[in-house]
Amino acid sequence: MEPTLQDTLDQLRIEAEGKITAAASSADLSSVEVEYLGRKGRITELLRSIGKLPSEERPLFGQLANKVRADLTVLLDERTANLQSGESAQALQSESLDVTLPGRSVRLGRRHILSATIDRIKKVFIGMGFQVAEGPELEHYRYNFDALNYPEDHPAMDAQMSFYVTKDLLMRTQTTALQGRVMENQAPPMRICTVGRCFRYDAVDATHSHTFHQVDCFAIDEGISMANLKSTLAQFSREMFGEDTRVRFRPDFFPFVQPGAEWSISCFVCKGKGCSLCKQSGWIELGGAGMIHPNILKRFDIDAEKYTGFAFGMGIERTAMVQYGIDDLRLFLENDLRFLRQF
Template identity: 55%
Template sequence: MPSIETVEREAMEAVAAASSTQELRELEIRFLGKQGVLTGLLRAIGQLPPEEKPRFGQQVNAAKARVQAAIDERERELKRLENAARFERERIDPTMPGRRWRVGRRHVLQATADRIKAVLGGLGFEYLESPELELFRYNFEALNYPPDHPAMDEQDTFYIDDQHLLRTQCTAIQGRVFERRKPPLRVFTIGRTYRNENVDRTHGHTFHQVDCFMVDEGVSMAHLKGTLGQFARSMFGSDVRVRFRPDFFPFVEPGVDYAISCPFCGGSGCAVCKGSGWIELGGAGLVHPNILEAYGIDTDRYSGFAFGLGVERIPMMSHGIDDLRHFLENDLRFLEQFPS
C-alpha cells in the first residue's frame, strides 16, 4: 500500500500540472472523492494496531485538507487564466461603426390590400381566396364570355394547357362561390392576376385585383353605387363622389365603368386626374342573369352587383408612381419609401 506521503506528493504534482478547471475536477474525484485514492487509505485503518488508528486518521485527513487547498488555489489561478483568454477571444472594438438595423415592412401593395380588406370587411363582405392557376371554365365560360371573345386569345392569356390558365381576372372566383353557396352572398377577394402583355411603364404581366360581389333579394344599381361610394369615401376621403358611365363587360348587365372625383383637387382638375377632375378606378355592374341561372340561382328572386379594381392604381395615384414595374422589382430604394 502506498504511503500517505507518496499519494499526497503524487496529488500535489498532478494539481500543479493541471491545465484546466475541468482537469482539476477530475483530480478532485480521483484523490478526494468517495472512491478516491486518499480516501481509500482510510479503509486500511482496520489493519492497524488500535493505538496507531487515531494518528493515522488525522494524518490522512490533514493530507486531504492540504490537497483540497492546493486544488482550490490552482482553480482560482486557472479561472483567472481561462477568463483572461475568453475576454481576449470575445474582445470587441467599441470604436467600430455599428451594423444598421433594417426593419422589415409590409410591401406597399400588401399595405394597400390590407386597407381594402379592412374597408370591405367593415361593409360586411367576407374575404375569400381562389386559385391563381385557374380553370378556363371559371375564368371565362362561367363569366358569360362568348366562345369567340378576344380576351381568351393566346395573345392575351397565359395558357398552361387546354383547360388551365393563369387567371386573367379575380372575377374568376364568382363561379367557384356560386357553385358551393347559396344567396345571400357578400364576398370579395384580392389577388394576383396575369396577362400576356408586353411590359412597359403602364402594362405588366402580373398585377393585383380586387373583385367584390353581392347577391341577395332586390339588389340594384343603387346598392352598387351606395357600396362603391362608401368604399371610396373610406379609402380616399369623406367628400369623394362616384361617377358611373355605361360600359360593357360580359359578366355584368348593365355594366359601367366607375370613377371617383379626384381626391387631390376636389374635382377642379390637377396633374393626377389629368385635368378632368375624375379618376377611373374599375368596372362594375349587376351580375349577368345568365351567370346566376347557370348556377341554379333564381333570378326572379335574386340579383347581384359586382365591381373590380386594380390594387396598383391606388398607390400609383396617391404616391405619384408613374411606373408599374417598380412594384415587383423588389428594389429596397423604392419599397422603403412607403410607410409600412
C-alpha cells in the same frame, strides 16, 4: 574606366539607404536587409571579392565596407523599431473595442406597398360585411371565361392574350374567376371579396405588366340594385381616399354584368378642379362594375327572378399608383429598396 570596388560600394550604400527610408513596413525592411546584408546579399558578395584587390588596398577597403555594413545595420534597426511601433499601435487600434460607440441599428423590413394596399382594401370591405375568399391562380377555362358569360368570340379569350398551360387550364386573367366557384357552393345571400394575382400576356411597360393584382367583390341577395352598388363603392372610396370623395358611373361593357359601368372617383388632389393626376378631368377611373348578368345566376341555379347581385373590380396597382402618385408600374416588381422604403 571600369568602376572600382569602392565606387560600387558607394553605389550600393546609396541604394540601400534609399530603400530603407522608403520602406513602408517592417516586412519591406527585412527584404532590404536580405538583399544587401544577407548571406548572399550584394554588400556581402562585394566583401568576398576583396581578394581581387592588390594586397595593400585590402585593409582600407575592408574597413570601408564594414563601416557601410555597420551603418546600414544601425539604420535598418532604427527604421524597423519605428515601423513596428506604428504597426502595433495600428493593430491595437483595429482590434480594440470602443464600448462608447453607438450601436449599429438593425434595419427593419416593412410591408411591400402592394401588400399594404391590399390589406387596406380588405379591411374596408370586411368592415362592410364582405367575406374574403380565395381562388387558385391556375384556373379552369370554364371559371375564367365560360361561367362569366363571355361570348365565344370575346377577344380576352384569345390564346394570345392569356397564359394557357393546357387547353383547359390558364393563369387566371381576372379574380372575377372566383365568382363561379363561390356560386357553385353557396346559396344567396352572399357578399364576397377576393384579392389576388392575375396574369395576362402583356409586354411590360409603365402601365402594363404580365402579373398584376385585382380585387373583385360581389353581392347577391333579394332586392339588390345599382343603388347598393353605388353606395358600396362610395363608402369604399371615402374610406380609401378621403371623406369628400365622390363616385361616378359611366356606361361600359363587361360580359358578366348588365348593365355595366366604369367607375371613377373624384380627384382627391384637386377636388375635381383638374390637375395632372386626373389629367385635368377631375375624375380618376378605378375599375369596372355592374349588376351580375342574369345568365350567370341561372347557370348556377340561382333564381334570377328572386335574386339580383352586383359585382365590381379594380386593379390594386392602379389604386396604389393613384394614391401615392406613382407613375411606373414596373417599380412594384423591381425590388428597388430606394423605391420601397418610401412607403
